[in-house]
Amino acid sequence: MNSPKASPTLVINEKVNAMWASGQDIIHLGFGESRFPVHSVLACTFQENSMQRSYLPSLGIPELRETIANYYSDKLGLTFDGSQVIVGVGSKSLLYAMIQSIDGDLLLSKPSWVSYSSIATLTGRSVHRFELDADQDYQINIQTLDSVYQEAIESGRNPKILILNSPSNPVGNISSEEELKSVAQWAKEKDIYILSDEIYSLVTHDGFTHHTIAEYYPEKTIIFGGLSKHLSLGGWRFGMAIVPKGDEGKSLIQSFQSIAGSIWSCVPGPIQYTAILAYSGNRNIDDYIKTCTKIHGIRTHYIHGKLSSMELTSPKPRGAFYIYPSFKKWSIKLGEMGITTCEELSTYLLDHYSIATLPGSAFGDDTNNLCLRLSTSFLDMETDDQAQKILDAYSEENDPKLFMEKHHPRTSLFLEKMRKFIAEINE
Ligand SMILES: Cc1ncc(COP(=O)(O)O)c(C=O)c1O
Numbered sequence: 106m107n108s109p110k111a112s113p114t115l116v117i118n119e120k121v122n123a124m125w126a127s128g129q130d131i132i133h134l135g136f137g138e139s140r141f142p143v144h145s146v147l148a149c150t151f152q153e154n155s156m157q158r159s160y161l162p163s164l165g166i167p168e169l170r171e172t173i174a175n176y177y178s179d180k181l182g183l184t185f186d187g188s189q190v191i192v193g194v195g196s197k198s199l200l201y202a203m204i205q206s207i208d209g210d211l212l213l214s215k216p217s218w219v220s221y222s223s224i225a226t227l228t229g230r231s232v233h234r235f236e237l238d239a240d241q242d243y244q245i246n247i248q249t250l251d252s253v254y255q256e257a258i259e260s261g262r263n264p265k266i267l268i269l270n271s272p273s274n275p276v277g278n279i280s281s282e283e284e285l286k287s288v289a290q291w292a293k294e295k296d297i298y299i300l301s302d303e304i305y306s307l308v309t310h311d312g313f314t315h316h317t318i319a320e321y322y323p324e325k326t327i328i329f330g331g332l333s334k335h336l337s338l339g340g341w342r343f344g345m346a347i348v349p350k351g352d353e354g355k356s357l358i359q360s361f362q363s364i365a366g367s368i369w370s371c372v373p374g375p376i377q378y379t380a381i382l383a384y385s386g387n388r389n390i391d392d393y394i395k396t397c398t399k400i401h402g403i404r405t406h407y408i409h410g411k412l413s414s415m416e417l418t419s420p421k422p423r424g425a426f427y428i429y430p431s432f433k434k435w436s437i438k439l440g441e442m443g444i445t446t447c448e449e450l451s452t453y454l455l456d457h458y459s460i461a462t463l464p465g466s467a468f469g470d471d472t473n474n475l476c477l478r479l480s481t482s483f484l485d486m487e488t489d490d491q492a493q494k495i496l497d498a499y500s501e502e503n504d505p506k507l508f509m510e511k512h513h514p515r516t517s518l519f520l521e522k523m524r525k526f527i528a529e530i531n532e
Pocket residue numbers: 137194195196197198218270273274302304330331332333339342343344
């Protein structure tokens with residue numbers, strides 16, 4: 106059977122929930138769930154549409170597809186039409202269906218989000234990993250990519266799909282325009298499909314702009330997005346994809362229709378009708394997205410700054426809500442403490458400091474890079490009440506430093522524990 110392992114992100118979340126339920130005080134940085142409340146207008150619209158109980162088109166209702174096309178045409182500065190848009194039960198279902206629909210193996214960076222390789226396993230595709238170098242700010246090096254591609258060809262494989270993810274999980278950086286242009290040119294020469302996971306495209310931090318590779322390679326780029334991150338609606342399971350124009354897109358849509366029709370039929374009615382509003386460009390909702398994004402940015406940059414001052418360095422966060430530090434420079438001292446892999450490092454932090462993280466190896470990274478992925482999204486927003494309090498506090502106190510110091514006790518506790526851990530390493 107092609108059974109991938111259970112998703113490490115969901116596993117750590119369930120583990121932390123069980124530890125919380127048993128009374129343990131765990132600081133949760135293991136799960137990338139955006140925690141802001143459901144926007145009240147969306148909540149009302151969802152209630153009003155609860156009577157929508159019929160099966161709907163697998164591709165999505167036409168009004169929704171058209172609305173999404175307009176929304177992303179505006180956000181990305183490109184021209185899409187509704188016939189290019191498909192919707193799914195979270196973007197995971199769309200990634201699965203698109204990989205299944207394209208004949209070929211996968212080129213995947215290390216590190217990259219946990220689910221790409223498990224979806225590849227499900228679809229029986231081989232994965233060829235190319236390294237992103239921390240010293241090159243985790244940007245793609247075309248020579249490295251090309252040599253992994255050549256090796257795959259020489260070993261008889263058929264690499265045809267390259268997955269990109271910007272803003273990135275786990276690194277929290279953004280692809281530069283130069284990087285996108287050079288990857289587009291390389292992919293065009295090799296006739297490779299790009300699956301461009303842009304689910305964090307609206308969660309970019311001050312001064313950083315999201316660009317899509319579809320600007321440079323529209324012929325074979327499929328863009329993925331959804332409501333999970335910028336509107337904190339992960340549990341609503343709504344994703345969308347935009348396929349290329351013309352025959353290429355049509356055949357992907359045909360294949361998607363039969364996969365969706367065979368497995369999940371359609372995205373639930375109340376969600377589809379509410380998603381129309383979410384993508385309508387409604388002023389209140391767009392302002393809410395900007396506020397939540399701003400808060401993610403303040404929190405993530407604050408923690409990044411504090412960790413850097415402890416000499417725990419990591420790439421500057423540019424989007425999403427992740428920090429990806431490496432403890433490699435302490436590898437000898439950690440070795441003396443019995444910690445030689447990033448899994449052991451993550452376990453040590455959980456067992457000795459009650460801090461939940463994910464090891465870089467969950468993202469395909471080499472274990473001896475001693476990287477951890479820290480998600481800032483749960484800190485001080487563990488419950489719905491706390492999440493609402495953070496939102497309220499920001500509306501009264503938007504000086505970032507005071508906002509953090511006055512309203513983030515668990516973040517302070519986390520930083521205090523990290524200080525102690527680093528002192529222990531340096532002992
Ligand atoms: C890079 C990336 N893509 C996709 C997803 C999943 O999105 P969805 O909730 O739309 O399935 C996540 C969730 O963590 C993610 O980090």
